Amino acid sequence: MENSGGHVVVLTYPAQGHINPLLQFAKCLASKGLKATFATTPYTAKFIAAKGVQVMPISDGFDNGGFRDAPNVADYLESFKTVGSRTLTELILKLNQSSDSPVNCLVYDSLLPWAVDVAKKLDIFSVVLLTNSASVCSLYWQIHRGFLPFPVEKDKVPLAIPGLPPLGFDELPSFLAFPSHNSAYLESIMRVFARLDENDWVFANSFEDLEYELAKALTGLWPVQMVGPMVPSAYVEGPIAGDSDYGGSLWKPSDHYLKWLDEKAPKSVVFVSFGSMADVEIKQIEEIACGLKGSNHHFLWVIKDSEQEKLLTEFLQSNDEMGFGKIVKWCNQLEVLAQKSVGCFMTHCGWNSTLEAVSLGVPMVALPQWSDQPTNAKFIESVWRVGVRARRDEKMIVTREEIERCVREVMVGEKSDEIRINASKMREQAKRAVCNGGSSDIAINNFVEVLIKGKG
């Protein structure tokens, strides 16, 4: 569609789980007639190419390696705030000089709360896109408002929270459970919720049917609108023509896994992936490998770490099982989830992975690691009932027996039929949300309409 006025800059945190939804949103806005510029760090910009979206680098202060070069998370976030505020402002001013449609809106990632100040200073619309589930975000918001104790201590659970199931200690976002870790991330997140009302729009990468109870419980209380799932159109029958890929993979997918999957029987393979950030211990990897073998199902496993890959390759060789399991360093996860041979997804429950599985109707075995993942796992098992959660033992390990039990349960167990039916239903709901006239589509159209009219 031709740009009819309205230019939006979309700013992402430079990690895979943030680039994907933010870029997808930028593509969606471009397809609806806005000019869209995607702002990201120089070392990620080179991986991104998406139809209708121009990609522009802004510095975070670590132009070669990004957060891996920073001494720690707190220093990285502080550097991105200081350097990024300046470089983002410069970028927008430069775009205004060179483009016939000046920037009138900044959409920013919820890990970058300082961006609201840039939008205010330049007097353009400010929009935050929440990259966690709306339910998880509601917890942060309630803490900010003083409605929930923080940090949560073990004897204070289960927590009864409007719109959410009762949450046990190991079902809370890891940042909230005492003693909490990675407080720099939490501080950044809390800043967003402290200033939520200063934005012109607050969007979440979710859809109304998925978090219906929450939307109902908080109607009129908080300003969040759901505009997801941010998944390429080809997978959810969404409206963007020819959209079959996010367009910004930071790693090159390995070869041959699609052919391998294609040769397997329908719903016979367990796909195992723990996203782009989780660091799974070697001991845990061993337990998962043995559990998968015990379950007697084929598996395709994404392992980025070379030590872990070595261990797994040795494991497969020593068991003469190379045809049984396959290891890849990286894959196109959506393409894999869409394969007929994939029967279940063993996942760390990152929000994008969760939404992708929901959107494609794939049952899950949940192995949450940190951050929002324990809460997502709770929803997978107890609210949407599209999978089961593998539980840790007293040594905090998920044993091979537990892995085997969960895989069997989801693939062939008593609950497997019900889980599959629920997963298929959720897929239909996801498609309904993004199709023409769906709840997310309407929310985005209303937003685009205002942007095209302009501010003031």
Ligand code: UDP
């Ligand atoms: N992903 C992928 N290939 C892989 C593993 C992951 O394309 O081999 C993508 C996946 O589709 C998802 C993102 O990386 O969109 C991971 O985001 P998520 O929120 O699930 O987890 P994070 O990496 O942020 O922990």
